Amino acid sequence: xxxxxxxxxxxxxxxxxxxxxxxxxxxxxxxxxxxxxxxxxxxxxxxxxxxxxxxxxxxxxxxxxxxxxxxxxxxxxxxxxxxxxxxxxxxxxxxxxxxxxxxxxxxxxxxxxxxxxxxxxxxxxxxxxxxxxxxxxxxxxxxxxxxxxxxxxxxxxxxxxxxxxxxxxxxxxxxxxxxxxxxxxxxxxxxxxxxxxxxxxxxxxxxxxxxxxxxxxxxxxxxxxxxxxxxxxxxxxxxxxxxxxxxxxxxxxxxxxxxxxxxxxxxxxxxxxxxxxxxxxxxxxxxxxxxxxxxxxxxxxxxxxxxxxxxxxxxxxxxxxxxxxxxxxxxxxxxxxxxxxxxxxxxxxxxxxxxxxxxxxxxxxxxxxxxxxxxxxxxxxxxxxxxxxxxxxxxxxxxxxxxxxxxxxxxxxxxxxxxxxxxxxxxxxxxxxxxxxxxxxxxxxxxxxxxxxxxxxxxxxxxxxxxxxxxxxxxxxxxxxxxxxxxxxxxxxxxxxxxxxxxxxxxxxxxxxxxxxxxxxxxxxxxxxxxxxxxxxxxxxxxxxxxxxxxxxxxxxxxxxxxxxxxxxxxxxxxxxxxxxxxxxxxxxxxxxxxxxxxxxxxxxxxxxxxxxxxxxxxxxxxxxxxxxxxxxxxxxxxxxxxxxxxxxxxxxxxxxxxxxxxxxxxxxxxxxxxxxxxxxxxxxxxxxxxxxxx
Amino acid sequence: xxxxxxxxxxxxxxxxxxxxxxxxxxxxxxxxxxxxxxxxxxxxxxxxxxxxxxxxxxxxxxxxxxxxxxxxxxxxxxxxxxxxxxxxxxxxxxxxxxxxxxxxxxxxxxxxxxxxxxxxxxxxxxxx
Numbered sequence: 100x101x102x103x104x105x106x107x108x109x110x111x112x113x114x115x116x117x118x119x120x121x122x123x124x125x126x127x128x129x130x131x132x133x134x135x136x137x138x139x140x141x142x143x144x145x146x147x148x149x150x151x152x153x154x155x156x157x158x159x160x161x162x163x164x165x166x167x168x169x170x171x172x173x174x175x176x177x178x179x180x181x182x183x184x185x186x187x188x189x190x191x192x193x194x195x196x197x198x199x200x201x202x203x204x205x206x207x208x209x210x211x212x213x214x215x216x217x218x219x220x221x222x223x224x225x226x227x228x229x230x231x232x233x234x235x236x237x238x239x240x241x242x243x244x245x246x247x248x249x250x251x252x253x254x255x256x257x258x259x260x261x262x263x264x265x266x267x268x269x270x271x272x273x274x275x276x277x278x279x280x281x282x283x284x285x286x287x288x289x290x291x292x293x294x295x296x297x298x299x300x301x302x303x304x305x306x307x308x309x310x311x312x313x314x315x316x317x318x319x320x321x322x323x324x325x326x327x328x329x330x331x332x333x334x335x336x337x338x339x340x341x342x343x344x345x346x347x348x349x350x351x352x353x354x355x356x357x358x359x360x361x362x363x364x365x366x367x368x369x370x371x372x373x374x375x376x377x378x379x380x381x382x383x384x385x386x387x388x389x390x391x392x393x394x395x396x397x398x399x400x401x402x403x404x405x406x407x408x409x410x411x412x413x414x415x416x417x418x419x420x421x422x423x424x425x426x427x428x429x430x431x432x433x434x435x436x437x438x439x440x441x442x443x444x445x446x447x448x449x450x451x452x453x454x455x456x457x458x459x460x461x462x463x464x465x466x467x468x469x470x471x472x473x474x475x476x477x478x479x480x481x482x483x484x485x486x487x488x489x490x491x492x493x494x495x496x497x498x499x500x501x502x503x504x505x506x507x508x509x510x511x512x513x514x515x516x517x518x519x520x521x522x523x524x525x526x527x528x529x530x531x532x533x534x535x536x537x538x539x540x541x542x543x544x545x546x547x548x549x550x551x552x553x554x555x556x557x558x559x560x561x562x563x564x565x566x567x568x569x570x571x572x573x574x575x576x577x578x579x580x581x582x583x584x585x586x587x588x589x590x591x592x593x594x595x596x597x598x599x600x601x602x603x604x605x606x607x608x609x610x611x612x613x614x615x616x617x618x619x620x621x622x623x624x625x626x627x628x629x630x631x632x633x634x635x636x637x638x639x640x641x642x643x644x645x646x647x648x649x650x651x652x653x654x655x656x657x658x659x660x661x662x663x664x665x666x667x668x669x670x671x672x673x674x675x676x677x678x679x680x681x682x683x684x685x686x687x688x689x690x691x692x693x694x695x696x697x698x699x700x701x702x703x704x705x706x707x708x709x710x711x712x713x714x715x716x717x718x719x720x721x722x723x724x725x726x727x728x729x730x731x732x733x734x735x736x737x738x739x740x741x742x743x744x745x746x747x748x749x750x751x752x753x754x755x756x757x758x759x760x761x762x763x764x765x766x767x768x769x770x771x772x773x774x775x776x777x778x779x780x781x782x783x784x785x786x787x788x789x790x791x792x793x794x
Numbered sequence: 795x796x797x798x799x800x801x802x803x804x805x806x807x808x809x810x811x812x813x814x815x816x817x818x819x820x821x822x823x824x825x826x827x828x829x830x831x832x833x834x835x836x837x838x839x840x841x842x843x844x845x846x847x848x849x850x851x852x853x854x855x856x857x858x859x860x861x862x863x864x865x866x867x868x869x870x871x872x873x874x875x876x877x878x879x880x881x882x883x884x885x886x887x888x889x890x891x892x893x894x895x896x897x898x899x900x901x902x903x904x905x906x907x908x909x910x911x912x913x914x915x916x917x918x919x920x921x922x
Binding site for chain 2: 274281302303319596602
């Protein structure tokens with residue numbers, strides 16, 4: 100055994116590179132850090148392990164790096180449909196209440212049941228362990244007895260079914276002959292009945308990306324779940340306004356091989372759904388679950404990603420988290436045998452720990468303080484997993500979700516972040532209490548005595564999983580690009596046929612009828628925008644709002660070029676939306692009406708950009724009044740041009756600029772308001788340049 | 795013989811027989827709407843005779859219209875036995891027997907493919 104003693108240097112960069120070298124040269128376990136400054140040395144463990152994992156920021160990561168990791172990504176895109184009613188009852192869809200506005204509350208506890216094939220689902224069992232009390236807030240106008248399973252389902256909403264079929268055809272899926280409604284268990288409480296009614300509409304489709312085709316596994320029609328209000332301790336509260344609204348879920352194969360491709364597929368699927376013109380938009384109307392795996396890792400599902408733009412960073416970090424967990428497994432298996440591995444835990448009298456007691460002086464009498472020794476886990480708790488997160492966070496996240504210990508819920512023996520670390524004196528006391536050895540790690544947890552057995556089980560379970568590598572789980576994506584544990588990953592064992600719903604035949608006649616009216620493919624839409632020479636910076640806005648048909652209508656009927664209309668919507672309207680939400684009464688029809696008005700009067704189209712802000716603010720205004728508001732008056736081309744010689748003379752008197760365009764720019768600035776609507780500004784400029792005014 | 799095609803009748807039964815595909819077999823069904831792969835499930839006697847029920851690898855069930863089928867081949871067999879895990883029911887000879895009346899509910903039930911509904915759990919061990 101070679102022991103390398105490294106004196107901690109003040110320059111952490113130098114220190115890091117020395118340790119990194121020693122690590123590579125002699126191996127991790129043989130690098131004993133000098134213990135003079137525990138905080139400093141163990142901060143370095145985060146950096147060392149980060150280097151060992153090979154983590155790079157996304158901007159520095161190449162497609163070949165992802166290929167070396169074996170990166171694979173698939174998507175599950177949820178999209179609400181624009182229907183009048185909910186899927187299986189007659190309550191209105193799309194009405195949202197304030198979270199504090201409700202008429203009644205229902206309280207429930209969830210129990211797992213067997214699947215159709217006689218198995219329990221792992222997620223259901225995990226949720227059952229949490230012993231949650233679920234509170235549902237109901238509003239009379241948006242919920243009925245169906246939502247709480249006191250009334251059997253009504254017939255499926257035909258409007259929803261037809262929209263879903265239409266999108267399934269656009270995805271080129273094989274449409275089923277008969278829709279079978281399945282109950283999918285959800286024991287997190289997000290559905291009061293404990294299951295979601297869902298059914299497959301089509302399987303095996305595809306979408307074209309710029310570099311490859313992405314295959315679609317399936318598209319299903321299902322009920323939306325409740326919106327969470329809070330989740331504290333053993334009490335989780337939901338509001339039921341969104342519950343039961345129809346949505347489609349489109350699931351892709353894991354065909355995306357880089358984070359950017361995953362986002363591209365996400366956008367494509369969003370544009371495709373929006374191009375149907377029959378889906379909802381706005382906050383929460385479309386949500387993404389993202390599946391990520393690397394070679395040797397496992398499928399991890401990042402749930403409820405609110406913005407497609409977040410997907411690249413989240414998937415990038417998840418790929419490296421899996422790499423980190425594989426490195427941890429390799430490290431642990433070097434010296435330890437999981438079959439013989441056993442954690443030790445002991446009750447701790449609070450007075451033993453002066454540092455902890457000063458932090459948590461008001462620990463209730465019903466709470467217990469538990470010290471846990473993790474044999475051979477030294478330098479694992481502070482091992483890098485994600486930017487600013489370490490393995491200790493994997494324990495802390497699970498303690499919050501499974502054992503319901505609110506954060507902060509853990510202190511550890513290794514320095515990761517200030518809020519996680521045990522003080523030196525407390526640590527010495529714990530090591531003595533637990534009879535720890537040098538290579539062990541220690542954690543301190545606290546919580547209600549009823550939750551402690553689950554908490555210890557949870558730590559034991561997660562540490563054992565660390566020997567295997569990457570545990571199957573669903574994770575929640577955070578805006579900073581990292582993720583936290585959400586649930587154990589569910590499997591197919593949570594399905595059960597809905598015995599309250601008869602199968603629904605999907606006839607050929609219906610499919611043929613829907614097929615006659617499908618919008619163009621999104622790849623063709625992209626091509627169309629390019630042909631029109633519409634600037635690329637507008638594509639995302641125009642496609643996500645399904646504005647290509649609006650461009651076609653306005654340009655076709657109002658004598659405008661598609662490029663102008665594309666810019667008018669993608670720049671002018673977008674800028675207005677960025678400043679202020681739509682005024683009630685404003686619509687794309689108003690924009691069409693405005694363009695029609697300008698065309699009928701024979702005005703130059705540049706005036707539309709001046710008029711739009713007024714109409715946006717006052718949608719019901721008469722268009723004639725808009726002209727007055729912006730100060731328009733009709734002036735002939737000749738009258739406008741007659742001002743040019745005088746202005747040119749004036750400019751020459753005051754000119755100091757050497758810019759050759761300065762004169763034209765200055766004259767244009769003076770004539771712009773007068774010219775707007777009366778003469779094309781480009782034409783006016785050309786006329787000034789050519790000296791048509793007689794100069 | 796009929797158990798091989800549990801619950802199927804009319805056109806659906808004829809179709810399964812003509813392609814020699816049994817209930818609980820893993821099958822590839824080619825149709826005019828595309829290919830479907832999965833386990834052939836029993837069908838409720840109350841449902842029509844125009845569709846075959848398939849459990850997809852994802853766990854979902856779908857129906858295939860027999861009029862769209864162009865080919866069907868069996869490539870495996872996996873019969874599921876739905877049962878509630880039984881625990882040994884503790885009894886005491888000193889105490890009188892208790893009678894229970896089931897009033898329904900999915901938790902205390904098991905699936906009956908014949909009717910497509912659930913039937914109550916039977917034994918004390920299932921209920922315990």
